[in-house]
Amino acid sequence: MTDPILSVRRLTIDIPLAQGTMHAVRGIDFDLKRGETLCIVGESGSGKSLTSLAVMGLLSGKLRRSADRLEFAGIDLMRQKPRTMRSLRGDRMAMIFQEPMTSLNPAYTIGDQLAEAYLLHRRASRVEALARAVELLGKVGITAAESRLSQYPHQLSGGLRQRVMIAMALMCEPELIIADEPTTALDVTIQAQILRLLADLQREMNMAMILVTHDLGIVARIADKVAVMYAGEVVEQGTAREIFDNPRHPYTRGLLRCIPVPGKTKPGEHLGSIPGIVPSLVGVVEGCAFRGRCDVAAPSCADPIPEQKEGAEHAWRCIHGQAEEGAPA
């Protein structure tokens, strides 16, 4: 096996607030290899988006990021100057955001915005950059690509804009692409097209991809690995097969309860709801954050929770798991 292109250990993000520090992401680990797709799932506020922004180095100034390791292709992202980070972003790692309607600058043409990253990272003329833009627009399935270059974002539909966003992310053939809920703002029918497109391109260009999503149907279809986040922690991660077939964390199981048969969940279907509210992450958080909503909570859930492992990839944070259920083998 090759080394992971992205390796994250004990990534922590703190948000200082007037009322105290909010521990939005609390020590998460994951690895991602070239050509792999990692899906991060979880409900709003679980820290999925922050995690992807942290990898890109795009957290706003007030947020504090720390990690034992945050390596991209052997580069320690924690220790890079902003300048180096800028040279990586848009070139070797790229990101697609969830709001195509607002993620494009209204003041510039599609062509300008597509060319920008290419011009920033490659020694290329504007003509070359635009040619590359046309090529990629074609790749993301936009017809009459040439004429689109001089159009402005407001002249395009949401689906087209998201295709443009994807093309923009791919301009420099990144090694890692992070897609943060790229389809939530779109029509259901278009969602499927866009996701299929993403998956195809990822395979074709042999990129590593992190896909942040709510949509378990998608996860089931395209994920190699899945990380389930809850209240700032990865409560369970493993290969897609492991997560869907053998979920160990009560939260994962809660999520999966509405999709009885993995692989048959329809695209666009949302996570089932689990009663109760997410606890405050401000101040010291001890024990399992899910215990307030958990059917199988025990007094020891308030103590630090050890990580349990099974095989090379599958890991979860719960006092239950192996002992209770037994290895499914």
Added chain:
Amino acid sequence: MLAFALKRLGLAVLVTLTVSLLSFSLLFMSGDPASAIAGENAGAADIEAIRTLYGFDRPFLVQYADWLFSALRGDFGQSYYFKLPVSELIADRLSVTMLLGVCGISFALLTAVPLGVAAAMRPNSFIDRTALFLSVMGQAMPSFWFGLVLIVIFSIRLGWLPPSGTAGWQNFVMPTIVLGYYAMPAIMRLTRAGMLEVLGADYIRTARAKGASEWRVMFKHALRNAVVPVVSLAAVQMGFMLGGSIVVESIFALHGAGYLAWESIGRNDLPTVQALILIFSMFYIVFTFLSDLANAWLDPRIRVG
């Protein structure tokens, strides 16, 4: 773009006509122009003769139309006071006022926009608070007071700048600051608010994700969008400044068009006042028209589709 420009132009012409009609009727009510021209020792018969001679006895609308058509040819009549063609008189004074206005708005923009951007980049920082303080001061400080204070400091105490006149660039320093400071707060605040709003926008994150530098993000991606309302405001402020520079012109003895207008009101010099009100309103209209065009250029959502 052309249709847009034409539409705005039509509106501009209509507004100009309305303003001129309003100002004409306002001044029509303001007293007997014949008596003003006749001077101190004129008898009733003299005044009557002048009234007929100048055509003040004709119906209001006829006089207005007459004036308007002459004005369209650039002929604003003779100043009752200076006995000179108004257009000649005004041309001379306007150059001072325009220069002052351009300097003033440039000063305002050159201080307000960087301050606003800096303040927006670091909300609640020292620079943000300084900018806020400056703008709050600017809004509450009467400009005549500020002008006189500057004279006391820079002309009398330090002797650096001449207090009055139009002899050289030094003469324009203080008037520019006073006039510019009047417009600065609003522009600063709008820039800051616009930048804050824009900096939170998703496309700024997109730009960062592409690896654009902070400088590029601020000035290429953010400012371009934040500046759209600022351009409109600056145009409005510029129009106000030209018409509102009376106080500044009077303090610094600049003999500009604003001061001329004020004096002409006192002298019942109607042709001059009418021409000036019309020209000031046209300035406003032209500036807003230009700013509309500039905005259309800056913001394709206005221009296209």
Added chain:
Amino acid sequence: MAGKADDTLNAAFTKELESVDSYFNSAREGVILQRSIWDGLLYLNQETGEYEGNLATSWQWVDDTTLELKLREGVKFHNGEEFDADDVVYTVNFVAKPENGVVVQRNVNWMKEAVKVDKYTVRIITNGPFPAAFEYLAGPVSIYPNEYYAEAGPAGMALKPVGTGPYQVESVEPGKHFVLKKYEGYHDSPKGRATIGTVDIRTIPDINTQLAELFSGGLDFIWGVPADQAEKLEAMGRFNVANESTMRIGYLELDAAGRSGEHPIKKRAVRQAIAHAIDRQAIVDSLLKGKSKVVNSACFPSQFGCEQDVAVYDYDPQKAKALLAEAGYPDGFTVDFYAYRDRPYAEAMLSYLANVGITANLKYLQYSALREMRHKGETSMSFQTWGSYSVNDASAITSQFFKHGVEDFARDDEVKAWLDKADTSIDPAVRKENYSLALKKIADEAYWVPLFSYNSNYVLTQDAEYTPTPDEVVRFFQVHWK
């Protein structure tokens, strides 16, 4: 910057002068320029009060309406044109024609025409006997070059004035900036030659700006400085401050004739009460200061015919109240009080009036607006001032306002008859007697409440000297460097 070092006197006007052509402005600033740029036929010696020859060398009345003058030879205008009888004839005939629209008609409408006798002799024919003729010939009637004026007209003269005076005009920016240069070819006039090379005059409307310029050396000479500021300037010891009385007097114009309708002021007792109510001496002492004096007669004391032995209304609020009660207003009344200048003086008077029960509402208007109201007879009480155009003769003030014109609120036939007689007689004794009768009646009836004479403060840099005169005319040619 300027001053003695480069032989330039920097001075300031407060108002924008409409036209440098002295016949086409009515402003004090215009008179000041006129005296420097042009000459009259005669000259009034301010010290002796005697008339001396200027462009004329001798003069005499041929009859009641014909004045013959011998002209000075060898005088040249600034543009090189030679001065002779043609210039006088052209100037007089031009300005005397009402349709040419000279602004201050009174200055010229006494002249019918001028007739050339020979190259250096002219006759001026007057419209009826006009005893004050010398006053005008030494004052506002200045002689223009006939050829140049015929070509340039008033508009050209305003932009590029040409005269015979001690200063010639270097540049004019209408209303804003005037530069005068010493005229090297000036004739041997009683005015004397200018000693300062350049006079640079800018219009600076704000008194604070004028003072700031003075402090920072941008100005060498300002005048009309209010009393309080002049006191402070004098205390600073950095400037020459001179005070001189002016011919301007302030007065309350009371509508005795009832032109503005029925109102208490029509009653004599009420007008007298108003006169008794105001402490004029206190206003002079505290506000006007300098050489100002309380005046009692409806003219400036030095003017010919200005009778001083008239009824005097002392400050006596009790008497004022008694007079009001007598007139049927024991509780006073309310009246609009119009004014156009010197707001503090007006305010001070309001307060005195309030003390005797008269509620006066101040209406502060622009001069022209107020004049229009007065011409229409809409004001029952207004605070006016009159400078007599520095003409040292009662005809320039009393006759101006009491001969049933639009500015006559007394409309007293008797007064008018006396004034007519005084104005048209050549005999000084007859004139004096009739002015006296008129002024006494005006005072007895309290048609006006004469208030005080004005004064003017002249402030110069320490490098320069100037002795002001009561006619309020600044003579640049008499300013000297120390």
Added chain:
Amino acid sequence: MARTIDTAAQQIRTASPAALLRRRIFGHYGLLFGIVVLATIVLIAAFAPLLTAHDPYTQDLLARMKPPFWMAGSDPDHLLGTDHLGRDYLARLLYGARISLAIGVIAALISGLIGTAMGVAAGYFGGRVDLVVTFLINVRLAMPVVLVALAVVAILDGSLQVVIMVLGLLLWDRFAVVMRSSVLQVRDLEYVNAAKAIGCSVPRVILSEIMPNVVNNLIVVATLEMAHAILLEAALSFLGLGVQPPTPSWGLMISEGKQMLLFEPWLIAIPGVALFVLVLAINLLGDGLRDVSAPENKG
């Protein structure tokens, strides 16, 4: 990103809306300052006769321009000295607060009524009404305010009523602009449509459904226009065409004191500072209200 924090932060907000508002108000020093200072000035205006024994109109020509207490030669009887006619400066300042407040409040009321009516009509009805109103706003903006005000005051003489009326009739533009856009924003909201659907009359819909939702903006504009009117009156006074003496308006006091600016700067400094503080307080109040009612628009 900011949004991410907001959503995150919102989760942990447990306080009630009222408590939150209270916290915002007391956390906003500008607003607090504005409220306290303005309230003080209003109280001073209301109780002026109790605060000084002097009458603001009584003059004493023998005691002119007595310096204020911090200068040598001051008279303990006249804490802030006397003016050019020997009137007590403190008394004039205290009574003057009434005039300046009256000018600000009434002018803002008049212009507020005009501007709101026009703006609401334009926003609510749209179409031709909107076109006409927008046109009128343009015309109004194109007129040079100071000049027109000067011209009108010069024609009609500068009594307090005239000055207030002129300012009121000239300053409605911002009301109209802001009200129009505010109404446009709420016009098609569900509850408005619901009110229309159940057959409420137009005035009723406007008064009970639309106005409550735009009143925040209205108040903010009103404060700013108040400040604007007060400053404009001072400028008119400076040019000699403001409120007539002997009314003790601050603008008039400045204009009277400016004559002695270079020698007795306190004459203009005292009313100048009072005017500055008043306008500052009103502006801070307006800014603060905007921040508190819509923190996302802070700026």
